[in-house]
Amino acid sequence: xxxxxxxxxxxxxxxxxxxxxxxxxxxxxxxxxxxxxxxxxxxxxxxxxxxxxxxxxxxxxxxxxxxxxxxxxxxxxxxxxxxxxxxxxxxxxxxxxxxxxxxxxxxxxxxxxxxxxxxxxxxxxxxxxxxxxxxxxxxxxxxxxxxxxxxxxxxxxxxxxxxxxxxxxxxxxxxxxxxxxxxxxxxxxxxxxxxxxxxxxxxxxxxxxxxxxxxxxxxxxxxxxxxxxxxxxxxxxxxxxxxxxxxxxxxxxxxxxxxxxxxxxxxxxxxxxxxx
Amino acid sequence: xxxxxxxxxxxxxxxxxxxxxxxxxxxxxxxxxxxxxxxxxxxxxxxxxxxxxxxxxxxxxxxxxxxxxxxxxxxxxxxxxxxxxxxxxxxxxxxxxxxxxxxxxxxxxxxxxxxxxxxxxxxxxxxxxxxxxxxxxxxxxxxxxxxxxxxxxxxxxxxxxxxxxxxxxxxxxxxxxxxxxxxxxxxxxxxxxxxxxxxxxxxxxxxxxxxxxxxxxxxxxxxxxxxxxxxxxxxxxxxxxxxxxxxxxxxxxxxxxxxxxxxxxxxxxxxxxxxxxxxxxxxxxxxxxxxxxxxxxxxxxxxxxxxxxxxxxxxxxxxxxxxxxxxxxxxxxxxxxxxxxxxxxxxxxxxxxxxxxxxxxxxxxxxxxxxxxxxxxxxxxxxxxxxxxxxxxxxxxxxxxxxxxxxxxxxxxxxxxxxxxxxxxxxxxxxxxxxxxxxxxxxxxxxxxxxxxxxxxxxxxxxxxxxxxxxxxxxxxxxxxxxxxxxxxxxxxxxxxxxxxxxxxxxxxxxxxxxxxxxxxxxxxxxxxxxxxxxx
Numbered sequence: 001x002x003x004x005x006x007x008x009x010x011x012x013x014x015x016x017x018x019x020x021x022x023x024x025x026x027x028x029x030x031x032x033x034x035x036x037x038x039x040x041x042x043x044x045x046x047x048x049x050x051x052x053x054x055x056x057x058x059x060x061x062x063x064x065x066x067x068x069x070x071x072x073x074x075x076x077x078x079x080x081x082x083x084x085x086x087x088x089x090x091x092x093x094x095x096x097x098x099x100x101x102x103x104x105x106x107x108x109x110x111x112x113x114x115x116x117x118x119x120x121x122x123x124x125x126x127x128x129x130x131x132x133x134x135x136x137x138x139x140x141x142x143x144x145x146x147x148x149x150x151x152x153x154x155x156x157x158x159x160x161x162x163x164x165x166x167x168x169x170x171x172x173x174x175x176x177x178x179x180x181x182x183x184x185x186x187x188x189x190x191x192x193x194x195x196x197x198x199x200x201x202x203x204x205x206x207x208x209x210x211x212x213x214x215x216x217x218x219x220x221x222x223x224x225x226x227x228x229x230x231x232x233x234x235x236x237x238x239x240x241x242x243x244x245x246x247x248x249x250x251x252x253x254x255x256x257x258x259x260x261x262x263x264x265x266x267x268x269x270x271x272x273x274x275x276x
Numbered sequence: 277x278x279x280x281x282x283x284x285x286x287x288x289x290x291x292x293x294x295x296x297x298x299x300x301x302x303x304x305x306x307x308x309x310x311x312x313x314x315x316x317x318x319x320x321x322x323x324x325x326x327x328x329x330x331x332x333x334x335x336x337x338x339x340x341x342x343x344x345x346x347x348x349x350x351x352x353x354x355x356x357x358x359x360x361x362x363x364x365x366x367x368x369x370x371x372x373x374x375x376x377x378x379x380x381x382x383x384x385x386x387x388x389x390x391x392x393x394x395x396x397x398x399x400x401x402x403x404x405x406x407x408x409x410x411x412x413x414x415x416x417x418x419x420x421x422x423x424x425x426x427x428x429x430x431x432x433x434x435x436x437x438x439x440x441x442x443x444x445x446x447x448x449x450x451x452x453x454x455x456x457x458x459x460x461x462x463x464x465x466x467x468x469x470x471x472x473x474x475x476x477x478x479x480x481x482x483x484x485x486x487x488x489x490x491x492x493x494x495x496x497x498x499x500x501x502x503x504x505x506x507x508x509x510x511x512x513x514x515x516x517x518x519x520x521x522x523x524x525x526x527x528x529x530x531x532x533x534x535x536x537x538x539x540x541x542x543x544x545x546x547x548x549x550x551x552x553x554x555x556x557x558x559x560x561x562x563x564x565x566x567x568x569x570x571x572x573x574x575x576x577x578x579x580x581x582x583x584x585x586x587x588x589x590x591x592x593x594x595x596x597x598x599x600x601x602x603x604x605x606x607x608x609x610x611x612x613x614x615x616x617x618x619x620x621x622x623x624x625x626x627x628x629x630x631x632x633x634x635x636x637x638x639x640x641x642x643x644x645x646x647x648x649x650x651x652x653x654x655x656x657x658x659x660x661x662x663x664x665x666x667x668x669x670x671x672x673x674x675x676x677x678x679x680x681x682x683x684x685x686x687x688x689x690x691x692x693x694x695x696x697x698x699x700x701x702x703x704x705x706x707x708x709x710x711x712x713x714x715x716x717x718x719x720x721x722x723x724x725x726x727x728x729x730x731x732x733x734x735x736x737x738x739x740x741x742x743x744x745x746x747x748x749x750x751x752x753x754x755x756x757x758x759x760x761x762x763x764x765x766x767x768x769x770x771x772x773x774x775x776x777x778x779x780x781x782x783x784x785x786x787x788x789x790x791x792x793x794x795x796x797x798x799x800x801x802x803x804x805x806x807x808x809x810x811x812x
Contacts, residue, residue, distance in 0.1 A: 041671050045596045046539075061539065062596060062668055135684055217657075221682035222670075234517060235660055236539040 006268050013264025019257025026074040034068035038224050042068070049242050060232060060243055070250055073226045077207050077254060080141055084206035085199050087145035089152050093188060093195050096156025100191075101164055101183040111157070114150045122147025126209055130218045137220045140213055144206045151202070152195045159191035197269065200262020204255045211251055226251050309792060312506050313810035317530035318519040319510035322485065327469040328451040329403045332410045334560060334708070337448075337802035338533065339510060342491055343386075344453060344474030347377060347396070348446040350559040350711070350798045356443050357614070357711075359797070361804070362391070362452055362475065368439030372753040375442055379427045383498045385454045386479045393429040397421035398455035400431065403463060410715060411449050414441070440755045444615075444712035447559065447799055477503035477806035487512055497806065504809035516660070520544055520786075529791050529810070532801040534783040537660065538599045541784060549788055554601070556795025557782035559711055560802065561610040564593070564602075564665060565720070566776040567694065567703040571736045574649055575701060579638040581773040584702075585624035586631035587676045588669065593779050597664045602781035607766040608717050610709050610780040618763040621770035631676045642677045651701035653680040657690055662704050665778070669704065696728040698736070707731050709780075713762045718746045721774040737774040 007013050030038075042055060042065040049058040049066070057066040099110035117125070126143035133139050163169065164187060172182045213219050214227030221228075226247040233243025321335050328340045348366065351359035363377040383391040400421050404411035417437055422430040431442075452475070457468050472480050477497045481490035489510040493503055511528055513519050519535035522528045524547055536544060545552040566584070570576050590604040603611055607621045640648040651673070655666025663684075670680045680702065685693055693699045710716050719725065723738040745768060749761035769775075785801065787794055792809045794800065 037671070037674060039667070039671060040674070041668075062664065062671075131686065134689075217684060221666075221684045235537045237517060238520065239539050239543050 007264055010264055010267050012260045013267065016257050016260025016262070016264055019253055020261050023074055023078065023254050023257060026071050027078050030068075030071035030075055034065070034071055038068040038072035039064055046236070046240050048240070049246070057246055058240075058242060060229070061236060061240075066229075066243065066246055069224045069229055070226075070247060072224045073229060073247060074250070074254075076137070076220075076223050076225045077210065077251075080137065080144070080210040081203040081207040081258070083141045084144040084148065084210075085202040087141060088148040088202050088206075089195060089199060091145060091149040092152025093156040093192065095149070096153040096158075096195075097160050097183050097188045097191060099153070100157035100160030101179070101187055107157075110153075114153050117146070118150040120147070122205075123209060123212065126213060127216070127218065130213060135213075135218045135220055137223060140210055140219065143213070144209045147209075148202050148205060152198055155198065156188075156191050156195050159194055160187050163187050163190050193269070197262075197266055200258050200265065204258040204262070207251070207254055207258070308811075309504055309807065309809045310811050311501075311504050311809070313504075314507040314509060315505050315530065315791065315808065315810060316509045316511055316528045317532065318513045318522060318528050318535045319489065320512075320514055320516065320519075320533065320535055322489075322512055325469050326472045326480075327453065327466075328472075329399055329453045330407050330409075330464070330469065332408055332448055332451070334533070334802055337799075339489055339491075340451075340472050340474075341476070341802045342478040342508060342805050343472045343476045343480050344451045345476045345804055346447060347450040347452065348443075349803050350447040352558075352797060357798070358443065358446060362396075363446075366443065366446070368442065370753070372436030372438060372751075373433050375431045375433075375439060377429045377431070379429065380498060381427055383475050384496050385456075385475055386473045386494060386496075387454075387457075388496075389454065389456055390426075391452075391454075391475050392426040393421075393423040394426075395455045396429040396452055397423050398458065399450075399452045400429075402458070403453065404449060407463060408449065410445075410710070413719065414445050414449060414715060436751055436753055438714075438750075438753050438755070438758055440615075440758060441712050441714050441750075445710075445715055448710050448715070476804050478505075478508060478804075481507070499806045502806040504807065505805070508805070523547075523550055523786055523788070526788070530785065530787040530794075532783065532785045536784070536786045538601055538784070541599070541601075541786070544786055551787055551789050553785040553787060553795050554782075556785060556797070556800030558612060559798035561612060561709045561780050561782055562659075562706045563605060563608075563610060563709055563777055564662065564779040564781065565705050565707055566669065566778060567700070567705045567735055568737070568773075568775055569698060569701050569703075569735045570738075570774070571698065572651070572701050574638075574640060575651075577638050578772060579634045580640065581776070582624060583631040583634040583638070583676060584673070584678075585773060585776050586627045586634065587672045588624075588776070588778055589626040589672065590778055591626070593665060593668060597661050597668060598779065598781055601784060602779045605777035605780050607770040607777055608720065608775075609713060609762065609766050612780070613709065613711070615711075616713060616759055616762045616766075618766055620763070621767045623770070628675050635676060635678075646677055647679045648677040650679040650681060652683055652699070653702045653704070654683050654685065654690060654694060654700045655704040656694075656706060657685060657687055659706060661781070662706055666704050669702070691730050695730045695732070695734045698727075698734055705731070713765060714750055718750075718765070721769055722746050733774070735774070739768075739772060739774065742768050742772070742774070 041063045043059050043063050045059060045061055045063040047055055047059040055065050060066055095110055099107045125147040129143040129146060130139055169186060172186050211227030214225040215231040219225045219228050229247040230244045237244055323336045325331050326336060326340045328336050328344050345361050347363035348358045349361050350357055362380055364380055365378045367376045379393055385391055405415040405418050417433045417435040418431060419434040420432045454473055457473055458466055477494050478491035479494050481492040483489050491508040493506050516537055519531040520540045523531055541552050544550055568575050574580050594602045594604055606619060606623055609617045611617055635648055642648055653670060656662045666682060670682055673680045694703045707720055708716060719732045721733050722743055725732045745765050749758055752758040752761055790811045792811055793807045797803050
């Protein structure tokens, strides 16, 4: 059975795949469907949804097209989610591998640093970082990665601790490979799978954190973000609730999709391991 | 309305309310002032320094004006738009070198000591002139204050100072604090800055950070039978969306300074028992202004500035950003000012084609991507409306090929970026017009202001003719000549556009209809509330 078919065996995975597929499709076709600036003023302000079919989801307080903003917001969410997850996994696995493979003092120092980061709530860390450096998309990605790399680091270290005692590592040592080369070419690739299993959780968390930062006014103001849309809509929550509800639903579905797909992957790998 | 008895009058009042709720939501009916009661209202900020003599700003006045009084207050029908407070009369001498104040008799400080002219002299010379944010420029030529007796204070100026200006400044700049409290130690560190002592109708009661300020009735107040209220509680509600629900839940009875978002007013005006009041802020006009950094070579060109002015649809801004609760601006003096405003200035109609033509003429042709140049745009974070206008301005500039990149900062970072570091190309600011252009308006365009002075010309603009005009007006004593000079000033600013005035707005109060005597002067929210009462 191919991995894809095995993946699609569980209903959660199918639902997750559909949701994620829809999200990716939204992000990809956004510039085709809504060319130009999604923040351009397209019609009268505060038009309710389903009134005017050229603006199906209505308009916000300045008369911007909510549907166009929603599609372009998907791009931001995906970009931030993926970039933050890649950054967090990269930092985490490098730190974890170094700590686990070198052992001794290096291990102590790196793990205490990891502990220090882990004790600070990751959202507070992101909040503090963005308010000091100033909001822009790159900074938001770094801020989120700063708070999430510790999980991958600990898992990578635990894996490396067991792998480094294996025979093939000993033989690599025996043929005189440089320790760093052994760490990153022999050990890290084998330690990665359990670390990667965390990626879905990290992506979901990153999307939520980005939305929360934007909601607090610390997102990139030059890009549409769902969190920013909710924050904008909050001022008129009682008179135009759709402005907050629409991006809110999009956010819920996205996070749900990422989570379900992640569960599916875990199931698939578990089944594979069980069979082998 | 207490009890369950139904009287004819109450029935009438009730049916009048029903009618009113459909036609005129803000309609009230005659009530007789009643003593007692506790007024709970929303406060959206918590100023640490509550001394209005040092920090003359509306956030501080909102609380401290009930405790510390000024020499005179703004008034709808008083002579020169003033009503007496601590001073009973004020008289200028024709040479502009002295102003005589006759003070109120029998006024006592909250600690029981008598209020005298020595307190006025001390406040003026030791605080307003050297320390106050606005007084520093206005009272810079104040040489001495003579006190021939306990109830007379004569201000002596080293250079002629227009009496009209002093008069216009009285409501905001003349908070009198007790000499016997402040003469000990450093004024800036005096504990009374946090626990103010004044002569006003209310005494400072208690402050719990993040929760409330409590003011209690001054039983020894000079006003006959005043104040009516026993207590005022400022409930700290930093979240603007919570004020409306707190009003509906009857947790608070008043939300001033537009604590209820404009978009919610239409809905809340239909809630029985609540009224929306647009009066009472006439003396506190805020101006929506595009501040320009003239150090950018593109923006130093008047054609580019004119193009930007033509690109802004002021009617759209008033209608969409302010939902109609504002007026379009023509220049640096707001339309509602009775003394100085002139409509006879160059205007910039919304005209994208003309704006594009002006930019082409200035030599900034559109590139292949449709962009001429990129600017950094910093909207001030103090109001929802300034932030929203920032979003609008970005779109308006995009339509004429200027790519504006928004930079959001918190209040402290915004002030530093714009007024100290000059790290902006365009900024959106909300300066306040305080009844006379010389108080806080000319400073927005005159040159030679040191770096770091907030709400002043930090855009590097220098226009010798305009500077000369401002200097001349500041020493012109004759009221009508002075007024004419400021009309000239408005024309010059509108022509050369050191900054672009977009709109003028004020605030909205929402109150339960039991709160009486609301909005009975042009600075009501920041006046002393001695006659405010709670009916029923």
